[in-house]
Amino acid sequence: MILPRYRIAPSTIGGAGKGLFLDEDVAAGRVITAPDAIDRTYGAQELAARPDLAYASARWFEERYTLSPDWPDECYINHSFEPTGLWHLGFVFALTDLAAGTELTVDYRHLLPPGQAEDFIDTASGEKIVGFGWAESLASSTRALGRLFR
Template identity: 50%
Template sequence: MIVPRYRIALSRIPQAGQGLYLDEPVARGAVIIAPDKVHTVWPESRLRACAADSIEVESSVRWFEDWFSLTPEWSDECYVNHSYAPTALWHLGFIFALDDLPAGTEVTMDYRYVIGDGERMPFADSVTGREIVGLPWRQVLADGARRLLDLSA
């Protein structure tokens, strides 16, 4: 569920396709996206039994530990693009504004938080050229919790 008003338009990130843009300002720390309609959660071992280009793999994000939520209906939340300088923080399925975001801001996040430990995205970051490799779960949990705590201060 995307909380603020938004629109989908061509991303400003090179080679990213479409992006999700805010149509209203969002305050630092506010929830931009909250999980809803999570009807399928699989362990990573089951997910990795699928082909890399399968709908299951393509529509999955790590939710917690080695469990992934699958959203094959491709909601607009799928238009949140990767950035190493993100505007938002993913934490336990929620996406929070990392700063006061004016209307017109593209919502981006660091994909390393939502892919498996050591998993490599099939593309590099188009701005920096850096590879995108999933972080260990404990690091994702600790980093996200620390950053979320900083947002509440």
């Protein structure tokens, strides 16, 4: 679920298609998206063995993933190595005060399986987007979240 008012519009990121834009100011640390209606998670091996489950997926914890077969609006949050939002255990927090009109982005390395490369590169840097290991993802997102609430 997306908590602030928002709209889907052409992304400002080259090649990204559409993006999710805030329609109201959002204070640093505010929850922007939160999990809802998650009926199950899938193990990484299960997903790899079941190509019929090839929908948008996101890592939630350890090697457990959720699937989005219907492409909800949260799927329009694009990647950035300098994101406006922080992905932490399925929640997205505003990393700074965000003005209405800001495109919401997160670092996809937190959502991908460890070592898996995204099918596209980061347009700003030209670098590959490769999933963090679980411990690295949790440690770095926890530190970033802690800095938000000092």
